[in-house]
Each structure stands twice: as C-alpha cells, then as structure tokens.
Amino acid sequence: MKTHVKAGVAALSLVAASAFAADIRFDLYPDYDTQINAIKDGLPQHNITVLKNNHGDHHNKLKTNLATGAGAGDVVLIDVGFVGSFINSGGFVDLTDRYKDIAGNYAHYAVEAGKGSDGKQYAIPVDLGPGVMYYRRDYMEDMGFDINEVMTDWDTYLAYGAKLKEKDILLIGNAKAVANAYYRFNTNAGEGLYFDANGKSLVTSERFVKAFEIAKAIRDGGMDGNISEWTEDWYASFRDGKFATQMSGAWLLGHLKNWIAPDTAGKWGVSNLPAGIYGTWGGSYLAIPKQSKNPDAAWDLISYMVSKDIQLAGFKNIAAFPAHTGTYDDPSFSESIDFLRGQKARLMFAEIARNITPVTPMKGDLIAEDLIEKALDDVLNDGADIQKTLKGVEQQLKRRVR
Known part of the structure; x- marks a missing residue:
C-alpha cells in the first residue's frame, strides 16, 4: 500500500x-x-x-x-x-x-x-x-448522472467530463492518472508493462498511444486541474470538491476517511474503471x-x-x-x-482482485517508468507530439536497458 x-x-x-x-x-x-x-x-x-x-x-x-x-x-x-x-x-x-x-x-x-x-x-x-474509480456522488447521481453509464467506456467518461466543465467542475485532478490507468490496466497475458516476454519495448504500442491521447483530450478540454498528486493542493481539492473523480487503488479509501478529507463522508462512491478494465x-x-x-x-x-x-x-x-x-x-x-x-x-474490491491479469515484472521497469512519466509531461504540458515522443522513449530504452 x-x-x-x-x-x-x-x-x-x-x-x-x-x-x-x-x-x-x-x-x-x-x-x-x-x-x-x-x-x-x-x-x-x-x-x-x-x-x-x-x-x-x-x-x-x-x-x-x-x-x-x-x-x-x-x-x-x-x-x-x-x-x-x-x-x-x-x-x-x-x-x-x-x-x-x-x-x-x-x-x-x-x-x-x-x-x-x-x-x-x-x-x-x-x-x-485493486484499481477503482472514486467519484463524488454530489456530482454524479445527485446531479442526475448514472455512474454505470458514465463508466461504460472512455468516450462516455470524457463526455461526462465535458458536461461537468460546463458547470465549472473538473473531471479529475490530473489527466496523468487517466493515462496511467489505461496503459497499466490493458496489458496482455505474459507481457510486462513496458516490455514483452522477450524484453522488447512496448512503449510505442497502441496501448501507450491511446493512453496519451485520452489524457491529452482531458487536458486540452480543460477537464483537469494539472494538480500534482500527494501535494497539499491535491488534498485541499478533495476537501473542497474541486474535481469529481479520482482513479486509484482501493486503499485510497483509508486516506480519504482518516486524514485527507474526513469531513466529506457520504459524498463519495466507488466504481469499476471505464470499460470494466481490471488492474492493480x-x-x-x-x-x-x-x-x-x-x-x-x-x-x-x-x-x-x-x-x-x-x-x-x-x-x-x-x-x-x-x-x-x-x-x-x-x-x-x-x-x-x-x-x-x-x-x-469491499465486495467490488475482492471481485477486481480475483480477475486481474498478471503482469510480468522486468528489470528495466523503473527506467521505463521514469521515461514514460517525463514523456507524458512533455505531451500534456508542452504540446509534444505523442508518436514522436514515444519513439524517443523507445530509443532511450534501447540504449539504457540491456
């Protein structure tokens, strides 16, 4: 945890x-x-x-x-x-x-x-x-939205964000969390996060391209606050209801309840992630x-x-x-x-835990993670081209990971 x-x-x-x-x-x-x-x-x-x-x-x-x-x-x-x-x-x-x-x-x-x-x-x-979506009930069912419809797929999730934007409510604190969820939770059996079974880089695959595209759509649409996670600004945003959803592990419940936003009790719910994907x-x-x-x-x-x-x-x-x-x-x-x-x-958490596809750990994971995080910042903050940026990550991995 x-x-x-x-x-x-x-x-x-x-x-x-x-x-x-x-x-x-x-x-x-x-x-x-x-x-x-x-x-x-x-x-x-x-x-x-x-x-x-x-x-x-x-x-x-x-x-x-x-x-x-x-x-x-x-x-x-x-x-x-x-x-x-x-x-x-x-x-x-x-x-x-x-x-x-x-x-x-x-x-x-x-x-x-x-x-x-x-x-x-x-x-x-x-x-x-277990990977889940925490959401503000006052911005969901209390405003007439259906959580199951919103989480149907990534398009419906983005459409929900666009509707919230009209009401000056952010979809999520930082679009990077969405990219992380997508590329981490859509792996194939036998793969690692960043490398296949033979150690070949996967960072230019459709999984990473799509993850970056969804996050960029959120950032370009003004649906996130570019708020760094695990900062005082992030904690205050939970307490103040600045954003409507947060992707995280099930363990976030303990943090929200115990010290981040205890006064928001009753305003939260939790659901599966969009498109019903399972991940850790x-x-x-x-x-x-x-x-x-x-x-x-x-x-x-x-x-x-x-x-x-x-x-x-x-x-x-x-x-x-x-x-x-x-x-x-x-x-x-x-x-x-x-x-x-x-x-x-907790019944949902257990069901997710039983259905997660194993991800093979690789020696170069930490290097790849650092490079992908920087690449995502370049795309979201500086407007870098997604395809070109991911190819650059792959080239660096070839040099640094043997």
Missing part, C-alpha cells in the same frame, strides 16, 4: 525475547509500522526491530543496500512499483520452497509479480491495490535479503504477516487490502461503509 508522509526514521523494539529468540530487523515505510505495532504480540519468539523511512527514502536505501550487499534488514517491505526491478537485480533469498504450499491462497496475479525472470519466488504479496494500483511485498543473518526467523515473520487472521487485521488497522483471497468471505467484506454512503465496496 503506497503512502506518502514526511521523511523520518524510527527504530523501536517491539517483541519481547524468548529463550530461543532471534534478533531480526524489519525495514518498512508507513503505515506498516502501525500494523506491526498492532500485531506485535502474536510472534513472541523473536525480537523484532522496526526501521522506518518514508516511501521514497526507504526504496532508495534498499536499492543501495542490495547493490552493496550490506545494510538491509532481515525482512524488507517493497512497493509493487519497485519489486520487478529489485528482484531481477538479485539480492533476495529464493522463497519458492517455503511458499509453494500456501501460494494458492493468494491472488494469482500478485504471486506471479513476485517471481523473477527465472520463475522462482523472491517476494511475497502482503497487500493489494499499488500493493506491497515482503522479501528476505541474502545478507540476512536470520533468514529462518525472517520467514517466521513473513508467514505470520501473510496469514489469514493477520491479513484481516491489516485490512482493519491500516486499510491494507488483503492478498490472501481466503479473507474475502469474511463478514466484514459485506459491511456497509458509511464514508461511501453505505456502499458495500
């Missing part, structure tokens, strides 16, 4: 030692320190120390630790956006034999994304980010660096955190959507959510 907080490092001893306890360190980013603190008494045989950094600093540190072979914790938390690059760079313990007997209990696509190019399991999914928007993994001195104890912690009861606890404690599909029959999934005007949204 991706979170954005101010930088800071904290270390605290969480679990009392037993006579045969091992000392293990868990390197993580918020809000998993909250989760660990809540579940700490369930694994009394080990001494667990938490090392917390903000999301960006945590991954930068881990990248350095893996490159140098020193400094990483015994267990590390990894955002899905980094997992492919980190795994295929080496440095993690092969967990295939430990995990194989329980892997069937977890969302298939997430399990696959934790494998290396050699087919072995190096990272274990601990939470998911965020998610987290657990892995054991080869440099760990206590890999067996590290596995004890991982297996505990991905157990059914603890997965449900994470869902309740920090809104981390469970990777364990056996949790989806829990009565809590059928509960109405007051913040969403009584909608039973």
Whole structure:
C-alpha cells in the first residue's frame, strides 16, 4: 500500500525475547509500522526491530543496500512499483520452497509479480491495490448522472467530463492518472508493462498511444486541474470538491476517511474503471535479503504477516487490502461503509482482485517508468507530439536497458 508522509526514521523494539529468540530487523515505510505495532504480540519468539523511512527514502536505501550487499534488514517491505526491478537485480533469498504450499491462497496475479525472470519466488504479496474509480456522488447521481453509464467506456467518461466543465467542475485532478490507468490496466497475458516476454519495448504500442491521447483530450478540454498528486493542493481539492473523480487503488479509501478529507463522508462512491478494465494500483511485498543473518526467523515473520487472521487485521488497522483471497468471505467484506454512503465496496474490491491479469515484472521497469512519466509531461504540458515522443522513449530504452 503506497503512502506518502514526511521523511523520518524510527527504530523501536517491539517483541519481547524468548529463550530461543532471534534478533531480526524489519525495514518498512508507513503505515506498516502501525500494523506491526498492532500485531506485535502474536510472534513472541523473536525480537523484532522496526526501521522506518518514508516511501521514497526507504526504496532508495534498499536499492543501495542490495547493490552493496550490506545494510538491509532481515525482512524488507517493497512497493509493487519497485519489486520487478529489485528482484531481477538479485539480492533476495529464493522463497519458492517455503511458499509453494500456501501460494494458492493468494491472488494469482500478485504471486506471479513476485517471481523473477527465472520463475522462482523472491517476494511475497502482503497487500493489494485493486484499481477503482472514486467519484463524488454530489456530482454524479445527485446531479442526475448514472455512474454505470458514465463508466461504460472512455468516450462516455470524457463526455461526462465535458458536461461537468460546463458547470465549472473538473473531471479529475490530473489527466496523468487517466493515462496511467489505461496503459497499466490493458496489458496482455505474459507481457510486462513496458516490455514483452522477450524484453522488447512496448512503449510505442497502441496501448501507450491511446493512453496519451485520452489524457491529452482531458487536458486540452480543460477537464483537469494539472494538480500534482500527494501535494497539499491535491488534498485541499478533495476537501473542497474541486474535481469529481479520482482513479486509484482501493486503499485510497483509508486516506480519504482518516486524514485527507474526513469531513466529506457520504459524498463519495466507488466504481469499476471505464470499460470494466481490471488492474492493480499499488500493493506491497515482503522479501528476505541474502545478507540476512536470520533468514529462518525472517520467514517466521513473513508467514505470520501473510496469514489469514493477520491479513484481516491489516485490512482493519491500516486499510491494507488483503492478498490472501481466503479473507474475502469474511463478514466484514459485506459491511456497509458509511464514508461511501453505505456502499458495500469491499465486495467490488475482492471481485477486481480475483480477475486481474498478471503482469510480468522486468528489470528495466523503473527506467521505463521514469521515461514514460517525463514523456507524458512533455505531451500534456508542452504540446509534444505523442508518436514522436514515444519513439524517443523507445530509443532511450534501447540504449539504457540491456
């Protein structure tokens, strides 16, 4: 679950030692320190120390630790956006034999994304980010629109945005989110986001061209505010009702409810994305660096955190959507959510999680992501030609990714 907080490092001893306890360190980013603190008494045989950094600093540190072979914790938390690059760079313990007997209990696509190019399991999914559309009900049904009709396809979504524009309401905070959803959620089986199974670039494919075209139509039509996500301006826009929709992972519900816009309770709903596409928007993994001195104890912690009861606890404690599909029959999934005007949204989240197509992680993903993000800025902000810009990205990938 991706979170954005101010930088800071904290270390605290969480679990009392037993006579045969091992000392293990868990390197993580918020809000998993909250989760660990809540579940700490369930694994009394080990001494667990938490090392917390903000999301960006945590991954930068881990990248350095893996490159140098020193400094990483015994267990590390990894955002899905980094997992492919980190795994295929080496440095993690092969967990295939430990995990194989329980892997069937977890969302298939997430399990696959934790494998290396050699087919072995190096990272274990601990939470998911089913991709959804949060929308303002006061700008939808309260104004006479039908969410199912609006989300029929991308054309109907854009038509809704055009009608909102007439009322001085923005469709979305930033058109880049729409492009991200389209190219991330329309992959073919066996493909990565940016490369095919043979490592050939896909960034000039119709998937990326269409994603850029939709985003450009939104920007050119004045339907977004060019508001950078995870900024104070973005948070204020949620509170003030500046825009009508936001594409994100299911986990955004926890942020909206708990700290971004708690006073907007009852004004929100959530739906599938346009054209009924399924995809993942965020998610987290657990892995054991080869440099760990206590890999067996590290596995004890991982297996505990991905157990059914603890997965449900994470869902309740920090809104981390469970990777364990056996949790989806829990009565809590059928509960109405007051913040969403009584909608039973968790059932939708579970249905999406069961139907996501696996995306193969590739070593060059982080490089490609940076280049695509810059290219999208060039198209939306500077009017760059889409086809020419994507060809430029492909040329750079050929030079930088072997």
